[in-house]
Amino acid sequence: MAERYSSFTPGGTGWLLQRITAAFLVVVLAFHFFLLHFVNHAAEITFAGTQARMETVGYFVTMVLFLITATFHGVNGVYNALVNQGLEGTPKKVVLAVLTIAGLALVAQGIYVAVAMAGWI
Numbered sequence: 001m002a003e004r005y006s007s008f009t010p011g012g013t014g015w016l017l018q019r020i021t022a023a024f025l026v027v028v029l030a031f032h033f034f035l036l037h038f039v040n041h042a043a044e045i046t047f048a049g050t051q052a053r054m055e056t057v058g059y060f061v062t063m064v065l066f067l068i069t070a071t072f073h074g075v076n077g078v079y080n081a082l083v084n085q086g087l088e089g090t091p092k093k094v095v096l097a098v099l100t101i102a103g104l105a106l107v108a109q110g111i112y113v114a115v116a117m118a119g120w121i
Contacts (some may be wrong), residue, residue: 006084021073028066054117060101067110075103 006111036045053059079099087095116119 014080018041018073018076018080021069024069025066025073028062028069031062032066033094051117051119054114055119059115060118064111064114068107071103071106071110075099075107 022105036042054063079096082095083092
């Protein structure tokens, strides 16, 4: 039988955060699909409508949390998948640095767009 290996330490912080972010993403993604695919159909989505939704503080906060959570979940998942494939040593540190910088850049750009869409800049 194949040996099970995971870079996550069961019960560790990374393991826990990966599961918490997954649960949050399932709920927020369901909200997103319901609102933007069932309440408003794709043909009805407009730039002005997006601006109006982003001006609502609750929606704005939800979307920013969605961005941060999805970015963390994705970056952490990719990093741990690479570690599970045998990444170690200096390449592991380089990949962690590159993924961290890319994740932070994505979050910064996303928050900038969200703030602009809300009309706050």
